[in-house]
Amino acid sequence: MKPGRLLLVCLIVTVFAGPALAADNAKCLMCHGAPGLSKRLPDGSVISLHIDDQAFRQSVHGARLCTDCHIDMRGQTFPHKRSAVPVKCSGCHFMGNPMGAPNIGPMTEYADSVHGRAVKRGDKDAPRCKNCHGEHDIRAHTDPRSSIYRANIPDTCGKCHSDAGMARKHKIPVKRPYQLYEKSVHGKAVSGQGLIAAAVCTDCHGGHTIKAAADPMSTVNKKHIPGTCGRCHKKILEEYKKSIHGRAVAQGVKDAPVCTNCHGEHGIERPTEPGSSVYPTHVVATCSKCHESAGVQKRFGLPAHRLKTYIGSYHGVANKFGETTVANCATCHGSHGILPSSDPHSMTNKRNLPRTCGKCHPGAGENFAKGSVHLEPSEKRDKGVYWVRIFYTVFIVGLIGSFALYILLDIFSRVRKRGGRAR
Ligand code: HEC
Ligand code: HEC
Ligand code: HEC
Ligand code: HEC
Ligand code: HEC
Ligand code: HEC
Ligand code: HEC
Ligand code: HEC
Ligand code: HEC
Ligand code: HEC
Ligand code: HEC
Structure with missing residues (x-):
């Protein structure tokens, strides 16, 4: 017999001659390589039993035997029994395995x-x-x-x-x-x-x-979020950590904001996108979620009426009408490095106000900023402003009142004059 023919016979014998050991992938693929091979499940659905040889060979496990994973097929005869043992990845991917299967x-x-x-x-x-x-x-x-x-x-x-x-x-x-x-x-x-x-x-x-x-x-978890975002946004994390909010979160204060309280989680958008929670006209609502809460104000001794006084200001009115160039909470206080105004590094510290306001009001001096933010003067605090306001109100009411009276008197006298003429 010619050597070629001998090989062919051997092949046929090993594959078809009675029960043969399921030893290598080619044997499995004789059946499972056929695109049509499928099986009907008891519920009537059909699942494919076809294995794409080429995709398998290109996979990370391409050099493995089918039976490395399908261990219950080892030594089976064909047609083989139903596979009953689910594949265990842990058979190789364990710490210190000899196959070099990665396992971090x-x-x-x-x-x-x-x-x-x-x-x-x-x-x-x-x-x-x-x-x-x-x-x-x-x-x-x-x-x-x-x-x-x-x-x-x-x-x-x-x-x-x-x-x-x-x-x-x-x-x-x-x-x-x-x-x-x-x-x-x-x-x-x-x-x-x-x-x-x-x-x-x-x-x-x-x-x-x-x-x-x-x-x-x-x-x-809230506590870990700044570090999670900060792996990539490193500079912002550094700034945030020094802020009043960052320090509070580090001390376990649950009421203070982490990145996601201001930005959201899955829907984070650029601050320049009108849908963003930190878009200039949305910042006000984002900060106010907490700063308008009576509970937060009480627990941390924070002043109230930030929103009301802001909305009452020129900036607030314009912001409400969609004007993005006016000051919002974050343009005066900062976003990531917010500090109480008593801190000399705070953007809202008296010393720094000329610079903070000056970003938009060139040449703003110390007097420009005085008493014109979050103003809700009382007789006790801001005495000067309080009395000036009272004076202003009385003066304006008086002025308008006398003007109205003047017009009334004028109309009255005209009517009287006309009446006199008609008589
Ligand atoms: C003679 C053809 C043939 C050969 C060779 C063959 N199989 Fe199968 N295999 C089948 C058929 C048919 C089924 C479906 C059995 C059933 O109806 O449950 C099957 C089922 C399976 C299943 C179970 C699928 C499931 O969800 O029930 C696995 C796993 C499997 N074969 C792996 C192998 C491996 C590994 C080899 C090689 C060692 C191999 N087969 C060789 C025909 C074959
Ligand atoms: C890296 C491990 C691994 C190798 C190697 C492997 N398989 Fe699988 N195989 C699986 C997993 C995982 C399943 C899903 C069923 C399970 O979890 O047990 C599966 C399922 C199957 C099924 C059932 C149908 C399906 O696609 O769900 C067949 C048939 C099968 N394998 C045949 C083979 C054949 C033939 C080879 C060799 C060419 C092979 N497998 C190599 C992991 C492997
Ligand atoms: C028979 C041993 C064996 C089994 C079982 C096995 N693997 Fe692997 N796996 C390896 C080896 C070895 C490598 C490394 C291959 C290489 O790098 O060439 C590997 C690589 C991988 C990789 C690539 C890692 C990377 O670099 O990103 C993944 C993912 C993987 N295996 C997942 C699985 C999953 C999921 C299962 C179970 C379905 C499984 N393995 C079962 C041996 C195995
Ligand atoms: C929820 C999806 C998911 C599940 C479940 C999962 N993995 Fe992964 N796996 C991944 C992702 C994503 C990666 C890529 C690295 C990363 O981001 O952690 C990975 C990476 C790997 C790697 C490569 C590691 C390396 O360092 O190169 C291996 C190996 C691996 N997984 C094996 C497994 C095994 C084994 C299981 C089952 C015990 C499993 N995976 C379960 C998603 C998953
Ligand atoms: C096969 C479906 C499936 C895939 C793929 C999957 N998950 Fe899940 N995931 C679930 C189910 C189901 C639960 C609920 C588990 C439970 O009841 O405790 C869950 C829970 C979670 C949870 C916790 C939710 C909670 O409140 O309990 C997170 C977070 C999560 N998945 C993230 C991921 C991520 C990230 C990926 C991709 C790397 C991923 N999942 C892939 C199905 C999936
Ligand atoms: C894996 C690194 C990575 C992580 C983790 C990550 N980011 Fe980003 N983020 C980026 C990259 C890269 C961009 C720039 C995308 C671009 O410009 O198209 C980006 C963009 C952004 C932007 C828009 C920036 C701009 O200039 O308009 C915001 C806001 C943002 N991320 C917030 C977050 C927050 C909050 C978290 C945590 C919940 C987070 N990111 C986690 C990598 C990351
Ligand atoms: C108190 C609310 C608040 C918190 C907390 C906050 N941000 Fe921001 N963030 C803003 C505001 C407002 C803007 C838009 C104005 C600006 O650019 O400063 C912004 C802008 C950004 C930008 C895009 C602009 C830039 O400077 O690159 C990124 C990226 C970003 N934040 C990431 C983060 C990450 C990461 C954290 C957590 C470590 C975080 N933010 C915490 C309010 C916040
Ligand atoms: C930039 C960071 C970031 C990315 C990217 C991200 N998530 Fe989240 N995800 C979070 C944060 C933060 C939470 C926690 C929300 C909370 O505390 O309510 C969360 C919550 C979840 C939850 C609910 C978990 C729970 O226990 O409440 C699931 C599920 C989830 N994410 C899945 C995903 C999936 C899937 C993807 C990818 C498509 C994804 N996440 C991308 C940051 C992210
Ligand atoms: C998740 C709730 C929350 C959000 C959102 C939030 N803050 Fe705060 N903020 C707090 C809490 C709580 C404190 C008090 C922290 C402490 O004293 O430990 C605080 C403190 C402050 C302080 C210092 C007050 C003082 O006198 O000590 C300023 C200023 C401030 N926030 C401004 C802002 C601005 C501006 C925004 C929006 C860009 C904002 N906050 C968003 C909860 C929040
Ligand atoms: C035009 C600049 C400006 C805008 C806009 C602004 N603030 Fe202020 N804010 C200040 C200044 C200056 C102070 C300190 C003096 C004072 O209390 O009036 C201050 C004080 C505060 C304080 C008290 C804590 C401290 O640092 O003294 C909080 C809380 C606060 N602002 C929150 C907000 C919130 C929330 C918004 C948006 C609704 C906002 N601010 C808008 C400039 C501004
Ligand atoms: C982000 C830019 C920006 C910042 C920061 C800013 N402003 Fe303004 N402000 C405006 C714009 C725009 C107007 C509209 C009128 C204009 O163009 O002068 C305005 C108007 C005003 C007005 C009323 C109109 C006028 O011109 O008299 C006052 C008062 C004012 N700002 C005070 C302040 C004070 C005080 C600060 C600092 C605590 C400040 N602003 C910070 C943008 C800003």
Whole structure:
């Protein structure tokens, strides 16, 4: 027999001659490589059992045996028994494994995450490894075709977190973070411009370590939010940490704002976008959420009527009518470095007011700023202003009153004169 033919016979024998050991991938693919191979489930639905050989070979596990993962298929004869053992990624991805399977915590961290715990409880909706990574087409996070490549992560999480029904069922407070995120400055930068340095879900939440926001260990727990955003927005974090708000949060004051109280979470927009919570005409409402709260004012001894006095000012009226060039809370107080006016570094400290007002009122001197902000004078405080105002009011009322009286008298005398003539 010619050597070629011998080889062919051997092949045929090994493959078809009776029960043969399921040893390598080619054998499995004889059946599973056929695009039509499928199976009908008891509920009538049909699932594909086709494995795309090429996609598998290009995956990170392309050099693995099918039976490395499907361990119950080892030594099976064909047709094989139903596969009963679910694939365990932990068979290789454990700390110090000899295969060199990377493991920066996926196994240990995942188990303790909100998803891992839900899976342990038997929750069918929570993601197992394969829901985020795939099965036979798993690729490294550096590969643009991977489900965990930065630009693809929002879609990977969004498979589940775009479904409000799922969120309601699991009592997740944020119903559709995916849709909000896609329209945010971060989402548009990533999907629109391919700027993968902008934040994706896992930058704020972690990948395998994800925890509910209420969990003190969560990266999105109020206490940790400044650090989470500040990993990328470093300069702003530095400024914020020194502010009255930043210091209060560091001391555990729950009423003080972190980044997301002013900017939102998933829907963050540029301050120049009219929809942004920090757009010039929206800043007033954003600060007032807290500063108009009687509880906050009382707890921290803060002065009241900031909003009322602002709205009563020239700036406030113009701002209300959509004028973006006038002063709002943040143009006078700052945004990230806000300090009480008693602090010499504060933008609203008396010494610094000429500079603060001078940004828009060139040549504003010390007198310009005096007594003209948040003014609600009383007899005790701002005595001068109080009496000047009283005088002003009496004077103006008197002036207008005498003017009106004058006109009345004039009309009266004219009528009388006319009446006299008619007689
Ligand atoms: C002779 C054809 C054939 C060969 C060779 C074969 N399979 Fe299968 N495989 C099937 C069929 C048919 C089913 C569906 C069985 C059923 O109806 O439950 C199946 C089912 C499976 C399933 C379970 C799918 C599920 O959800 O029930 C796995 C996993 C599997 N095969 C893996 C392998 C592996 C690994 C190999 C190689 C070691 C292999 N198969 C070789 C025909 C084959
Ligand atoms: C890195 C591990 C891994 C390798 C290697 C692997 N599989 Fe799978 N396979 C999975 C996972 C995960 C599932 C999903 C079912 C589960 O979780 O047990 C699966 C499911 C399947 C199924 C059921 C249908 C489906 O797509 O869900 C078949 C058939 C199958 N594998 C065949 C193969 C064949 C044939 C090979 C070799 C060419 C192979 N697998 C290699 C991990 C692997
Ligand atoms: C909720 C989605 C999700 C789940 C569930 C998940 N992963 Fe990941 N995984 C990711 C993301 C996203 C990355 C990319 C790195 C990152 O951002 O943390 C990643 C990275 C990895 C890496 C690469 C780590 C490295 O350092 O190169 C491995 C390995 C991995 N995951 C394995 C697993 C295993 C095993 C499981 C199941 C125990 C699992 N993952 C569950 C989302 C997930
Ligand atoms: C048989 C051992 C084995 C099993 C089982 C296994 N892996 Fe892997 N995995 C590896 C090895 C080895 C590598 C490294 C491949 C390389 O870098 O060439 C790897 C790489 C990876 C990577 C790429 C990491 C990166 O650089 O971003 C991910 C993701 C991954 N595996 C996820 C999984 C998931 C999910 C499962 C379960 C469905 C799984 N693995 C099951 C051995 C395994
Ligand atoms: C397969 C669906 C699925 C995928 C994919 C998924 N999740 Fe989840 N996620 C869930 C379910 C279900 C829960 C609720 C778990 C529970 O009941 O405790 C959850 C919970 C959460 C929570 C905590 C919510 C709360 O209040 O309990 C966060 C945060 C979260 N997921 C973020 C992510 C991120 C980020 C990704 C992508 C890296 C992701 N998820 C991928 C299904 C998914
Ligand atoms: C820029 C940071 C950031 C990005 C990007 C981000 N999130 Fe969030 N996410 C947060 C913060 C902060 C919270 C906490 C909100 C709160 O305290 O009410 C949160 C809350 C959540 C919750 C509810 C958790 C809970 O326990 O209340 C889910 C689910 C969630 N995010 C999913 C996602 C998904 C999915 C993506 C990607 C599409 C994503 N997030 C992108 C910062 C982010
Ligand atoms: C992974 C890094 C990263 C994280 C984490 C991150 N950001 Fe960003 N952010 C960026 C990048 C990059 C841009 C610029 C996008 C662009 O210009 O298109 C940006 C843009 C912004 C903008 C608009 C800036 C402008 O000039 O208009 C705001 C506001 C913002 N981020 C707030 C936040 C907040 C609040 C958090 C935390 C909840 C956060 N970011 C977390 C990277 C990040
Ligand atoms: C008290 C409210 C408030 C808090 C807290 C806050 N911001 Fe801002 N932020 C603003 C306002 C108002 C603007 C727009 C005016 C400006 O640019 O200063 C702004 C602008 C920005 C911008 C775009 C403009 C720029 O300077 O690059 C980024 C990015 C930003 N904030 C990130 C953050 C981050 C990160 C944190 C948390 C460490 C944070 N902010 C905390 C109110 C706040
Ligand atoms: C989430 C609620 C919250 C938001 C939003 C908020 N603040 Fe505050 N702010 C506080 C609390 C609470 C304090 C008191 C902190 C302390 O004394 O420990 C404070 C303190 C201050 C102080 C110092 C008061 C003093 O006399 O010590 C100024 C000024 C201030 N905020 C201005 C602003 C401005 C301007 C904005 C909008 C850009 C803003 N705040 C947004 C809660 C908030
Ligand atoms: C035109 C500049 C300007 C605008 C606009 C402005 N403030 Fe002020 N604010 C000041 C100055 C100056 C002081 C200190 C003197 C005083 O109390 O009148 C001050 C005082 C305060 C204080 C008392 C704590 C302290 O530092 O003395 C709070 C709280 C405050 N402002 C909040 C707000 C809020 C909230 C808004 C928006 C509704 C706002 N301010 C708008 C200039 C401004
Ligand atoms: C962000 C820019 C901006 C800042 C900062 C600012 N203003 Fe104004 N202010 C305006 C604009 C614009 C007008 C409209 C009239 C104009 O153009 O002079 C105005 C009008 C006024 C008016 C009434 C009209 C007039 O010109 O007499 C007074 C009073 C005033 N500002 C006082 C102040 C004081 C005091 C400060 C500092 C505590 C201040 N402003 C900070 C932009 C600003």
